[in-house]
Amino acid sequence: MSVRRKANRSTPYLFLLPAALVMALGLLYPVLRSAWLSFHDWKLGTPPDAAVFTGWENYIFLLEDPKVLESTLVTLTFAFSVVALEVVIGVALALLLERPIRGMTVFRTIFILPMMIAPIVVGLIWRYMYSEQFGILNQMLKAIGLGGVPWLSSPDMALISVIIADVWQWTPFIFILAMAALQSLPSSALEAARIDGATPLQTVFYIKIPLMMPVIIVATLLRLIDAFKVLEVIFIMTYGGPGLSTEILSLHIYKTAFVSQQLGRASALSNLLLMIVLCLSIALFVFNKVREGQAQRTR
Protein backbone atom coordinates (compact mmCIF):
# COMPACT_ATOMS: atom_id res chain seq x y z
CA MET A 1 0.00 0.00 0.00
CA SER A 2 2.74 2.43 0.90
CA VAL A 3 4.50 1.68 -2.38
CA ARG A 4 1.36 2.48 -4.25
CA ARG A 5 0.78 5.77 -2.49
CA LYS A 6 4.34 6.77 -3.21
CA ALA A 7 3.85 6.01 -6.89
CA ASN A 8 0.70 8.11 -6.82
CA ARG A 9 2.46 11.11 -5.46
CA SER A 10 5.15 11.14 -8.14
CA THR A 11 2.85 10.19 -11.02
CA PRO A 12 1.67 13.71 -11.94
CA TYR A 13 5.25 14.97 -11.95
CA LEU A 14 6.33 12.15 -14.25
CA PHE A 15 3.54 13.04 -16.66
CA LEU A 16 4.40 16.72 -16.51
CA LEU A 17 8.18 16.56 -16.52
CA PRO A 18 9.00 16.16 -20.25
CA ALA A 19 6.73 19.01 -21.34
CA ALA A 20 7.89 21.24 -18.49
CA LEU A 21 11.53 20.64 -19.41
CA VAL A 22 11.04 21.60 -23.05
CA MET A 23 9.03 24.70 -22.16
CA ALA A 24 11.62 25.72 -19.60
CA LEU A 25 14.39 25.33 -22.16
CA GLY A 26 12.62 26.89 -25.13
CA LEU A 27 10.46 29.59 -23.54
CA LEU A 28 11.18 30.37 -19.90
CA TYR A 29 14.98 30.28 -19.99
CA PRO A 30 15.15 32.41 -23.19
CA VAL A 31 12.86 35.02 -21.62
CA LEU A 32 15.12 35.17 -18.53
CA ARG A 33 18.23 35.16 -20.68
CA SER A 34 16.82 38.05 -22.66
CA ALA A 35 16.30 40.00 -19.44
CA TRP A 36 19.96 39.37 -18.54
CA LEU A 37 21.13 40.32 -22.01
CA SER A 38 19.23 43.60 -21.95
CA PHE A 39 21.68 44.88 -19.33
CA HIS A 40 24.69 44.04 -21.48
CA ASP A 41 26.34 45.28 -24.62
CA TRP A 42 26.79 42.34 -26.93
CA LYS A 43 27.67 42.46 -30.62
CA LEU A 44 26.59 39.76 -33.04
CA GLY A 45 29.45 37.43 -33.94
CA THR A 46 31.30 37.73 -30.64
CA PRO A 47 30.92 35.04 -27.95
CA PRO A 48 28.57 35.89 -25.04
CA ASP A 49 31.59 36.05 -22.72
CA ALA A 50 32.55 39.25 -24.53
CA ALA A 51 29.30 40.89 -23.46
CA VAL A 52 29.94 43.90 -21.24
CA PHE A 53 27.64 44.82 -18.37
CA THR A 54 26.24 48.28 -19.07
CA GLY A 55 23.46 48.65 -16.52
CA TRP A 56 20.43 50.56 -17.75
CA GLU A 57 22.20 51.92 -20.82
CA ASN A 58 20.14 49.92 -23.31
CA TYR A 59 16.91 51.07 -21.73
CA ILE A 60 18.05 54.69 -21.65
CA PHE A 61 18.87 54.30 -25.32
CA LEU A 62 15.33 53.04 -25.94
CA LEU A 63 13.86 56.13 -24.32
CA GLU A 64 16.09 58.49 -26.28
CA ASP A 65 16.04 56.88 -29.71
CA PRO A 66 13.39 58.50 -31.96
CA LYS A 67 13.28 55.32 -34.05
CA VAL A 68 12.07 53.30 -31.06
CA LEU A 69 9.36 55.85 -30.36
CA GLU A 70 8.26 55.82 -33.98
CA SER A 71 8.28 52.03 -34.13
CA THR A 72 6.21 51.87 -30.93
CA LEU A 73 3.69 54.32 -32.37
CA VAL A 74 3.49 52.32 -35.60
CA THR A 75 2.93 49.15 -33.58
CA LEU A 76 0.17 50.69 -31.47
CA THR A 77 -1.53 52.22 -34.51
CA PHE A 78 -1.33 48.94 -36.37
CA ALA A 79 -2.55 46.76 -33.50
CA PHE A 80 -5.45 48.95 -32.40
CA SER A 81 -6.59 49.72 -35.97
CA VAL A 82 -6.66 46.12 -37.12
CA VAL A 83 -8.44 44.91 -34.00
CA ALA A 84 -11.02 47.73 -34.06
CA LEU A 85 -11.78 47.13 -37.74
CA GLU A 86 -11.89 43.37 -37.35
CA VAL A 87 -14.19 43.45 -34.34
CA VAL A 88 -16.62 45.98 -35.84
CA ILE A 89 -16.77 44.30 -39.26
CA GLY A 90 -16.78 40.77 -37.86
CA VAL A 91 -19.56 41.38 -35.34
CA ALA A 92 -21.65 43.40 -37.82
CA LEU A 93 -21.42 40.63 -40.42
CA ALA A 94 -22.32 37.99 -37.86
CA LEU A 95 -25.43 39.97 -36.84
CA LEU A 96 -26.41 40.41 -40.50
CA LEU A 97 -25.84 36.79 -41.44
CA GLU A 98 -27.08 35.10 -38.30
CA ARG A 99 -29.64 32.59 -39.47
CA PRO A 100 -29.24 28.83 -39.56
CA ILE A 101 -29.00 27.92 -43.22
CA ARG A 102 -27.87 24.99 -45.28
CA GLY A 103 -24.41 25.43 -46.69
CA MET A 104 -23.13 27.52 -43.79
CA THR A 105 -20.42 24.93 -43.07
CA VAL A 106 -19.11 25.37 -46.61
CA PHE A 107 -18.94 29.14 -46.21
CA ARG A 108 -17.32 28.80 -42.81
CA THR A 109 -14.64 26.55 -44.28
CA ILE A 110 -13.93 29.16 -46.97
CA PHE A 111 -13.76 31.95 -44.38
CA ILE A 112 -11.05 30.24 -42.33
CA LEU A 113 -8.75 29.70 -45.33
CA PRO A 114 -6.99 33.11 -45.02
CA MET A 115 -6.01 32.35 -41.40
CA MET A 116 -4.63 28.94 -42.24
CA ILE A 117 -2.06 29.86 -44.87
CA ALA A 118 1.42 30.94 -43.83
CA PRO A 119 1.81 34.61 -42.90
CA ILE A 120 4.75 34.69 -45.24
CA VAL A 121 2.50 33.60 -48.11
CA VAL A 122 -0.13 36.18 -47.15
CA GLY A 123 2.63 38.79 -47.36
CA LEU A 124 3.61 37.54 -50.83
CA ILE A 125 0.07 37.58 -52.16
CA TRP A 126 -0.65 41.09 -50.94
CA ARG A 127 2.67 42.47 -52.11
CA TYR A 128 1.81 41.11 -55.53
CA MET A 129 -1.70 42.55 -55.48
CA TYR A 130 -0.42 45.94 -54.31
CA SER A 131 2.15 46.18 -57.13
CA GLU A 132 1.74 49.58 -58.75
CA GLN A 133 2.25 48.64 -62.38
CA PHE A 134 0.68 45.20 -62.73
CA GLY A 135 -1.06 44.57 -59.39
CA ILE A 136 -4.68 43.52 -59.62
CA LEU A 137 -5.91 46.36 -57.37
CA ASN A 138 -4.52 49.15 -59.52
CA GLN A 139 -5.65 47.31 -62.66
CA MET A 140 -9.19 47.25 -61.32
CA LEU A 141 -9.01 50.94 -60.39
CA LYS A 142 -7.79 51.76 -63.89
CA ALA A 143 -10.55 49.65 -65.41
CA ILE A 144 -13.16 51.84 -63.75
CA GLY A 145 -11.35 55.00 -64.79
CA LEU A 146 -9.53 55.83 -61.55
CA GLY A 147 -5.81 56.41 -61.12
CA GLY A 148 -3.46 53.92 -59.48
CA VAL A 149 -2.71 54.10 -55.77
CA PRO A 150 0.89 53.95 -54.47
CA TRP A 151 -0.11 51.17 -52.06
CA LEU A 152 3.27 50.27 -50.64
CA SER A 153 5.56 53.03 -51.92
CA SER A 154 4.02 56.00 -50.17
CA PRO A 155 4.71 56.26 -46.41
CA ASP A 156 1.15 57.42 -45.73
CA MET A 157 -0.44 54.59 -47.64
CA ALA A 158 1.87 51.71 -46.65
CA LEU A 159 0.58 51.34 -43.09
CA ILE A 160 -3.02 51.40 -44.32
CA SER A 161 -2.18 48.73 -46.92
CA VAL A 162 -0.59 46.53 -44.28
CA ILE A 163 -3.65 47.00 -42.06
CA ILE A 164 -5.97 45.98 -44.92
CA ALA A 165 -4.04 42.73 -45.40
CA ASP A 166 -4.37 41.85 -41.70
CA VAL A 167 -8.07 42.72 -41.71
CA TRP A 168 -8.51 40.40 -44.69
CA GLN A 169 -6.76 37.57 -42.87
CA TRP A 170 -8.30 37.87 -39.39
CA THR A 171 -11.81 39.36 -39.62
CA PRO A 172 -13.17 35.83 -40.22
CA PHE A 173 -11.85 34.86 -36.77
CA ILE A 174 -14.09 37.44 -35.08
CA PHE A 175 -16.94 36.58 -37.44
CA ILE A 176 -16.86 32.89 -36.53
CA LEU A 177 -16.60 33.62 -32.80
CA ALA A 178 -19.47 36.12 -32.97
CA MET A 179 -21.58 33.60 -34.89
CA ALA A 180 -20.94 30.97 -32.22
CA ALA A 181 -21.82 33.47 -29.50
CA LEU A 182 -25.06 34.43 -31.24
CA GLN A 183 -26.10 30.84 -31.57
CA SER A 184 -25.68 30.24 -27.87
CA LEU A 185 -27.71 33.25 -26.73
CA PRO A 186 -30.52 32.26 -24.35
CA SER A 187 -33.71 32.04 -26.41
CA SER A 188 -35.76 33.28 -23.42
CA ALA A 189 -34.22 36.77 -23.63
CA LEU A 190 -34.89 37.02 -27.35
CA GLU A 191 -38.41 35.70 -26.87
CA ALA A 192 -39.12 38.26 -24.15
CA ALA A 193 -37.87 41.08 -26.37
CA ARG A 194 -40.12 39.90 -29.19
CA ILE A 195 -43.18 39.74 -26.94
CA ASP A 196 -42.45 43.24 -25.64
CA GLY A 197 -42.54 44.44 -29.23
CA ALA A 198 -38.85 45.30 -29.64
CA THR A 199 -37.85 46.18 -33.21
CA PRO A 200 -35.06 44.08 -34.76
CA LEU A 201 -32.66 47.00 -34.35
CA GLN A 202 -33.55 47.38 -30.68
CA THR A 203 -33.06 43.66 -30.18
CA VAL A 204 -29.59 43.91 -31.69
CA PHE A 205 -28.43 46.86 -29.59
CA TYR A 206 -30.18 46.18 -26.29
CA ILE A 207 -30.24 42.39 -26.15
CA LYS A 208 -27.82 40.70 -28.55
CA ILE A 209 -24.75 42.92 -28.33
CA PRO A 210 -24.81 43.22 -24.50
CA LEU A 211 -25.19 39.44 -24.18
CA MET A 212 -22.33 38.86 -26.65
CA MET A 213 -20.06 41.30 -24.83
CA PRO A 214 -18.00 38.75 -22.85
CA VAL A 215 -17.11 36.86 -26.03
CA ILE A 216 -16.38 40.10 -27.87
CA ILE A 217 -14.05 41.27 -25.11
CA VAL A 218 -12.16 37.98 -24.98
CA ALA A 219 -11.87 37.88 -28.77
CA THR A 220 -10.61 41.48 -28.79
CA LEU A 221 -7.92 40.73 -26.22
CA LEU A 222 -6.85 37.56 -28.03
CA ARG A 223 -6.61 39.46 -31.31
CA LEU A 224 -4.68 42.32 -29.67
CA ILE A 225 -2.13 39.87 -28.27
CA ASP A 226 -1.77 38.35 -31.74
CA ALA A 227 -1.55 41.75 -33.42
CA PHE A 228 1.55 42.54 -31.34
CA LYS A 229 3.10 39.29 -32.57
CA VAL A 230 2.72 40.13 -36.27
CA LEU A 231 6.02 40.06 -38.09
CA GLU A 232 6.18 37.92 -41.21
CA VAL A 233 3.46 39.59 -43.30
CA ILE A 234 5.12 42.99 -42.92
CA PHE A 235 8.63 41.53 -43.29
CA ILE A 236 7.66 40.35 -46.78
CA MET A 237 5.36 43.19 -47.83
CA THR A 238 7.40 46.27 -46.91
CA TYR A 239 10.30 45.19 -44.65
CA GLY A 240 9.26 48.11 -42.45
CA GLY A 241 9.42 50.74 -45.16
CA PRO A 242 9.13 53.17 -46.75
CA GLY A 243 11.28 54.83 -44.11
CA LEU A 244 9.97 53.54 -40.80
CA SER A 245 6.31 53.84 -41.78
CA THR A 246 5.52 50.14 -41.21
CA GLU A 247 8.37 49.18 -38.88
CA ILE A 248 6.48 47.40 -36.10
CA LEU A 249 8.39 46.53 -32.91
CA SER A 250 8.85 42.85 -33.71
CA LEU A 251 10.52 43.77 -36.99
CA HIS A 252 12.56 46.49 -35.29
CA ILE A 253 13.82 43.88 -32.81
CA TYR A 254 14.90 41.61 -35.65
CA LYS A 255 16.68 44.42 -37.48
CA THR A 256 18.39 45.72 -34.34
CA ALA A 257 19.69 42.24 -33.61
CA PHE A 258 20.61 40.90 -37.02
CA VAL A 259 21.13 43.99 -39.18
CA SER A 260 22.56 46.52 -36.70
CA GLN A 261 23.99 43.57 -34.71
CA GLN A 262 23.16 45.14 -31.33
CA LEU A 263 21.90 42.11 -29.45
CA GLY A 264 21.74 43.85 -26.05
CA ARG A 265 19.56 46.66 -27.37
CA ALA A 266 17.41 44.16 -29.22
CA SER A 267 16.85 42.34 -25.91
CA ALA A 268 15.78 45.54 -24.19
CA LEU A 269 13.32 46.09 -27.05
CA SER A 270 12.13 42.50 -26.71
CA ASN A 271 11.37 43.15 -23.07
CA LEU A 272 9.36 46.24 -23.99
CA LEU A 273 7.24 44.16 -26.39
CA LEU A 274 6.98 41.37 -23.83
CA MET A 275 5.69 43.80 -21.20
CA ILE A 276 2.94 45.06 -23.53
CA VAL A 277 1.84 41.51 -24.32
CA LEU A 278 2.10 40.46 -20.68
CA CYS A 279 -0.22 43.28 -19.56
CA LEU A 280 -2.77 42.27 -22.19
CA SER A 281 -2.49 38.62 -21.14
CA ILE A 282 -3.05 39.44 -17.50
CA ALA A 283 -6.08 41.53 -18.47
CA LEU A 284 -7.44 38.55 -20.40
CA PHE A 285 -6.72 36.18 -17.54
CA VAL A 286 -8.38 38.39 -14.92
CA PHE A 287 -11.39 38.97 -17.16
CA ASN A 288 -11.86 35.23 -17.65
CA LYS A 289 -11.61 34.59 -13.90
CA VAL A 290 -14.26 37.23 -13.18
CA ARG A 291 -16.46 35.73 -15.86
CA GLU A 292 -16.09 32.22 -14.45
CA GLY A 293 -17.01 33.56 -11.01
CA GLN A 294 -20.14 35.22 -12.38
CA ALA A 295 -21.14 32.11 -14.30
CA GLN A 296 -20.88 30.05 -11.13
CA ARG A 297 -22.96 32.50 -9.14
CA THR A 298 -25.78 32.57 -11.71
CA ARG A 299 -25.76 28.79 -11.81
Added chain:
Amino acid sequence: MRSKQLGTIGYYGLLIILALICLGPIILMLTTSLKLKTQIFDDSFSFFFMPTLTNYVAVFQDERLGRDLSNSLIVGLVSTVITLTLGCMAAYALVRFRFMGRDAVSITTLLLRMVPPAVLVVPVFMIWTYDLSLTNTLTGVIIIYVALNLPFVIWILQSFIEQVPPALEEAARMDGANPFQVFFLVVLPLIRPGLAAAAIFTFRIAWNEFILALVLTNRVTRTIPVKVSLFITEHNIEWGQIMAIGTLIAIPPLVFTFVASKQIITGLTAGAVKG
Protein backbone atom coordinates in the same frame (compact mmCIF):
# COMPACT_ATOMS: atom_id res chain seq x y z
CA MET B 1 -43.44 37.06 -49.34
CA ARG B 2 -41.53 38.81 -52.10
CA SER B 3 -39.50 40.87 -49.64
CA LYS B 4 -38.60 37.66 -47.86
CA GLN B 5 -37.35 36.18 -51.13
CA LEU B 6 -35.35 39.33 -51.83
CA GLY B 7 -33.95 39.04 -48.33
CA THR B 8 -32.79 35.51 -49.00
CA ILE B 9 -31.16 36.56 -52.27
CA GLY B 10 -29.43 39.46 -50.54
CA TYR B 11 -28.34 37.12 -47.76
CA TYR B 12 -26.72 34.62 -50.09
CA GLY B 13 -25.38 37.44 -52.23
CA LEU B 14 -23.51 38.88 -49.26
CA LEU B 15 -22.18 35.45 -48.25
CA ILE B 16 -20.91 34.83 -51.79
CA ILE B 17 -19.21 38.23 -51.96
CA LEU B 18 -17.49 37.53 -48.64
CA ALA B 19 -16.40 34.10 -49.84
CA LEU B 20 -14.95 35.69 -53.00
CA ILE B 21 -13.03 38.25 -50.94
CA CYS B 22 -11.53 35.41 -48.87
CA LEU B 23 -10.79 33.17 -51.83
CA GLY B 24 -9.83 35.76 -54.46
CA PRO B 25 -6.27 36.46 -53.33
CA ILE B 26 -5.58 32.75 -52.88
CA ILE B 27 -6.90 31.92 -56.34
CA LEU B 28 -4.85 34.78 -57.75
CA MET B 29 -1.71 33.18 -56.32
CA LEU B 30 -2.60 29.84 -57.86
CA THR B 31 -3.36 31.27 -61.32
CA THR B 32 -0.25 33.43 -61.30
CA SER B 33 1.84 30.36 -60.57
CA LEU B 34 0.37 28.81 -63.73
CA LYS B 35 1.11 31.80 -65.97
CA LEU B 36 4.07 32.70 -68.17
CA LYS B 37 6.06 35.82 -67.37
CA THR B 38 4.62 37.73 -70.34
CA GLN B 39 1.08 36.95 -69.18
CA ILE B 40 1.80 38.17 -65.64
CA PHE B 41 3.08 41.54 -66.80
CA ASP B 42 0.38 41.96 -69.40
CA ASP B 43 -1.55 44.79 -67.83
CA SER B 44 -4.82 44.06 -69.57
CA PHE B 45 -6.77 41.82 -67.26
CA SER B 46 -7.14 38.29 -68.52
CA PHE B 47 -9.30 35.69 -66.90
CA PHE B 48 -8.63 33.11 -69.56
CA PHE B 49 -5.16 31.81 -70.23
CA MET B 50 -3.43 28.55 -71.03
CA PRO B 51 -2.17 27.17 -67.72
CA THR B 52 1.44 26.11 -67.82
CA LEU B 53 3.64 24.28 -65.33
CA THR B 54 6.72 26.17 -66.50
CA ASN B 55 7.15 27.91 -63.13
CA TYR B 56 6.94 24.66 -61.18
CA VAL B 57 9.46 23.00 -63.51
CA ALA B 58 11.74 25.99 -63.05
CA VAL B 59 11.63 26.01 -59.25
CA PHE B 60 12.21 22.27 -59.04
CA GLN B 61 15.26 22.57 -61.26
CA ASP B 62 16.94 24.02 -58.21
CA GLU B 63 17.80 20.81 -56.37
CA ARG B 64 17.90 22.64 -53.07
CA LEU B 65 14.15 23.20 -53.22
CA GLY B 66 13.53 19.49 -52.71
CA ARG B 67 15.76 19.55 -49.66
CA ASP B 68 14.04 22.66 -48.29
CA LEU B 69 10.67 20.97 -48.72
CA SER B 70 11.80 17.79 -47.02
CA ASN B 71 13.34 19.83 -44.17
CA SER B 72 9.98 21.53 -43.66
CA LEU B 73 8.18 18.22 -43.75
CA ILE B 74 10.55 16.57 -41.26
CA VAL B 75 10.40 19.55 -38.90
CA GLY B 76 6.61 19.73 -39.17
CA LEU B 77 5.95 16.03 -38.61
CA VAL B 78 8.53 15.35 -35.91
CA SER B 79 7.63 18.44 -33.89
CA THR B 80 3.93 17.56 -34.15
CA VAL B 81 4.46 14.03 -32.85
CA ILE B 82 6.67 15.17 -29.97
CA THR B 83 4.41 18.09 -29.03
CA LEU B 84 1.35 15.89 -28.95
CA THR B 85 3.00 13.17 -26.87
CA LEU B 86 4.41 15.56 -24.29
CA GLY B 87 1.38 17.82 -24.40
CA CYS B 88 -1.28 15.23 -23.73
CA MET B 89 0.70 13.76 -20.83
CA ALA B 90 1.05 17.19 -19.25
CA ALA B 91 -2.60 18.03 -19.84
CA TYR B 92 -3.61 14.75 -18.19
CA ALA B 93 -1.52 15.54 -15.13
CA LEU B 94 -3.08 19.00 -14.84
CA VAL B 95 -6.65 17.74 -15.18
CA ARG B 96 -6.62 14.49 -13.19
CA PHE B 97 -4.17 15.06 -10.37
CA ARG B 98 -4.03 17.45 -7.45
CA PHE B 99 -0.41 18.14 -6.61
CA MET B 100 1.89 20.82 -5.28
CA GLY B 101 2.68 23.47 -7.86
CA ARG B 102 -0.23 22.59 -10.08
CA ASP B 103 -1.65 26.12 -10.24
CA ALA B 104 1.78 27.63 -10.78
CA VAL B 105 2.43 25.30 -13.72
CA SER B 106 -0.96 25.97 -15.19
CA ILE B 107 -0.68 29.76 -15.00
CA THR B 108 2.90 29.79 -16.28
CA THR B 109 1.81 27.68 -19.24
CA LEU B 110 -1.01 30.09 -20.04
CA LEU B 111 1.31 33.09 -19.91
CA LEU B 112 4.05 31.41 -21.95
CA ARG B 113 1.50 30.89 -24.69
CA MET B 114 1.41 34.65 -25.22
CA VAL B 115 5.17 35.18 -25.71
CA PRO B 116 5.75 36.64 -29.19
CA PRO B 117 8.27 34.69 -31.29
CA ALA B 118 10.08 37.98 -31.97
CA VAL B 119 10.91 38.14 -28.25
CA LEU B 120 12.48 34.67 -28.45
CA VAL B 121 14.59 35.31 -31.54
CA VAL B 122 17.61 36.89 -29.82
CA PRO B 123 17.89 34.73 -26.67
CA VAL B 124 17.13 31.49 -28.51
CA PHE B 125 19.74 32.34 -31.14
CA MET B 126 22.21 32.96 -28.32
CA ILE B 127 21.41 29.80 -26.33
CA TRP B 128 21.18 27.58 -29.39
CA THR B 129 24.47 28.90 -30.82
CA TYR B 130 26.72 29.21 -27.79
CA ASP B 131 25.30 26.93 -25.08
CA LEU B 132 23.86 24.01 -27.01
CA SER B 133 25.41 24.12 -30.51
CA LEU B 134 21.99 23.55 -32.02
CA THR B 135 21.97 26.28 -34.68
CA ASN B 136 21.92 25.02 -38.25
CA THR B 137 20.49 21.68 -37.17
CA LEU B 138 16.95 20.45 -37.70
CA THR B 139 16.93 19.28 -34.06
CA GLY B 140 17.33 22.87 -32.94
CA VAL B 141 14.36 24.03 -35.00
CA ILE B 142 12.27 21.09 -33.82
CA ILE B 143 12.96 21.78 -30.12
CA ILE B 144 11.92 25.42 -30.35
CA TYR B 145 8.76 24.51 -32.30
CA VAL B 146 7.80 21.93 -29.69
CA ALA B 147 8.28 24.54 -26.96
CA LEU B 148 6.31 27.12 -28.91
CA ASN B 149 3.35 24.79 -29.46
CA LEU B 150 3.19 23.03 -26.09
CA PRO B 151 1.26 25.71 -24.17
CA PHE B 152 -1.56 25.77 -26.72
CA VAL B 153 -1.69 21.99 -27.05
CA ILE B 154 -1.72 21.43 -23.28
CA TRP B 155 -4.43 23.99 -22.88
CA ILE B 156 -6.73 22.70 -25.62
CA LEU B 157 -6.31 19.03 -24.63
CA GLN B 158 -7.28 19.83 -21.04
CA SER B 159 -10.85 20.58 -22.09
CA PHE B 160 -11.05 17.27 -23.96
CA ILE B 161 -9.63 15.25 -21.07
CA GLU B 162 -12.10 16.86 -18.66
CA GLN B 163 -14.89 15.26 -20.66
CA VAL B 164 -13.57 11.72 -20.24
CA PRO B 165 -15.66 10.04 -17.50
CA PRO B 166 -13.38 9.31 -14.51
CA ALA B 167 -15.36 6.07 -13.93
CA LEU B 168 -13.69 4.53 -16.99
CA GLU B 169 -10.24 5.24 -15.62
CA GLU B 170 -11.30 3.96 -12.22
CA ALA B 171 -12.48 0.68 -13.77
CA ALA B 172 -9.18 0.21 -15.59
CA ARG B 173 -7.32 0.89 -12.34
CA MET B 174 -9.42 -1.74 -10.57
CA ASP B 175 -8.36 -4.21 -13.24
CA GLY B 176 -4.78 -3.53 -12.21
CA ALA B 177 -3.64 -1.04 -14.85
CA ASN B 178 -0.88 1.36 -13.78
CA PRO B 179 -1.31 5.12 -14.36
CA PHE B 180 0.57 5.03 -17.65
CA GLN B 181 -1.53 2.14 -18.97
CA VAL B 182 -4.69 3.95 -17.93
CA PHE B 183 -3.52 7.00 -19.79
CA PHE B 184 -2.32 5.42 -23.00
CA LEU B 185 -4.93 2.67 -23.33
CA VAL B 186 -8.05 4.30 -21.90
CA VAL B 187 -7.79 8.09 -22.05
CA LEU B 188 -5.88 8.64 -25.30
CA PRO B 189 -8.29 6.74 -27.58
CA LEU B 190 -11.16 8.79 -26.15
CA ILE B 191 -9.66 12.19 -26.90
CA ARG B 192 -8.84 11.49 -30.54
CA PRO B 193 -10.84 14.54 -31.83
CA GLY B 194 -8.86 16.80 -29.53
CA LEU B 195 -5.60 15.22 -30.65
CA ALA B 196 -6.59 15.79 -34.29
CA ALA B 197 -7.29 19.48 -33.67
CA ALA B 198 -4.04 19.87 -31.72
CA ALA B 199 -2.07 18.03 -34.42
CA ILE B 200 -3.39 20.29 -37.19
CA PHE B 201 -2.56 23.45 -35.28
CA THR B 202 0.90 22.28 -34.34
CA PHE B 203 1.79 21.12 -37.82
CA ARG B 204 0.47 24.33 -39.33
CA ILE B 205 2.55 26.53 -37.02
CA ALA B 206 5.69 24.48 -37.56
CA TRP B 207 5.15 24.37 -41.34
CA ASN B 208 4.39 28.11 -41.61
CA GLU B 209 6.92 29.51 -39.12
CA PHE B 210 9.49 31.86 -40.57
CA ILE B 211 11.43 34.16 -38.28
CA LEU B 212 12.99 31.58 -35.94
CA ALA B 213 13.78 29.31 -38.87
CA LEU B 214 15.45 32.25 -40.63
CA VAL B 215 17.77 32.84 -37.67
CA LEU B 216 18.41 29.21 -36.70
CA THR B 217 19.03 27.51 -40.06
CA ASN B 218 21.61 27.65 -42.83
CA ARG B 219 21.68 26.67 -46.52
CA VAL B 220 21.44 22.98 -45.71
CA THR B 221 18.78 23.05 -43.00
CA ARG B 222 16.57 25.92 -44.14
CA THR B 223 12.84 25.38 -44.35
CA ILE B 224 10.62 26.38 -47.23
CA PRO B 225 9.30 29.71 -45.83
CA VAL B 226 12.90 30.88 -45.47
CA LYS B 227 13.51 29.93 -49.09
CA VAL B 228 10.71 32.24 -50.25
CA SER B 229 12.11 35.21 -48.39
CA LEU B 230 15.39 34.78 -50.27
CA PHE B 231 13.53 34.96 -53.56
CA ILE B 232 11.77 38.19 -52.72
CA THR B 233 14.78 40.25 -51.73
CA GLU B 234 16.31 39.87 -55.20
CA HIS B 235 15.88 42.84 -57.47
CA ASN B 236 14.20 41.09 -60.32
CA ILE B 237 11.25 39.33 -58.73
CA GLU B 238 10.13 36.22 -60.60
CA TRP B 239 6.50 36.39 -59.58
CA GLY B 240 5.50 33.21 -61.39
CA GLN B 241 8.12 31.16 -59.57
CA ILE B 242 7.51 32.79 -56.21
CA MET B 243 3.81 32.11 -56.48
CA ALA B 244 4.59 28.50 -57.38
CA ILE B 245 6.53 28.10 -54.12
CA GLY B 246 3.85 30.06 -52.27
CA THR B 247 1.28 27.61 -53.56
CA LEU B 248 3.41 24.66 -52.44
CA ILE B 249 3.58 26.16 -48.93
CA ALA B 250 -0.14 26.85 -48.87
CA ILE B 251 -1.26 23.39 -50.01
CA PRO B 252 -0.94 21.37 -46.76
CA PRO B 253 -2.83 23.90 -44.57
CA LEU B 254 -5.51 24.30 -47.25
CA VAL B 255 -5.96 20.54 -47.54
CA PHE B 256 -6.26 20.25 -43.73
CA THR B 257 -8.88 22.97 -43.73
CA PHE B 258 -11.05 21.15 -46.24
CA VAL B 259 -10.60 17.78 -44.55
CA ALA B 260 -11.03 18.87 -40.93
CA SER B 261 -12.71 22.28 -40.82
CA LYS B 262 -14.77 21.19 -37.84
CA GLN B 263 -11.73 20.42 -35.68
CA ILE B 264 -10.08 23.66 -36.79
CA ILE B 265 -13.09 25.73 -35.80
CA THR B 266 -13.11 23.93 -32.44
CA GLY B 267 -9.49 24.89 -31.98
CA LEU B 268 -10.02 28.49 -33.05
CA THR B 269 -13.09 29.15 -30.97
CA ALA B 270 -12.26 27.09 -27.88
CA GLY B 271 -10.45 29.99 -26.24
CA ALA B 272 -13.09 32.66 -26.44
CA VAL B 273 -16.39 30.89 -26.16
CA LYS B 274 -15.63 28.67 -23.22
CA GLY B 275 -13.23 30.98 -21.44
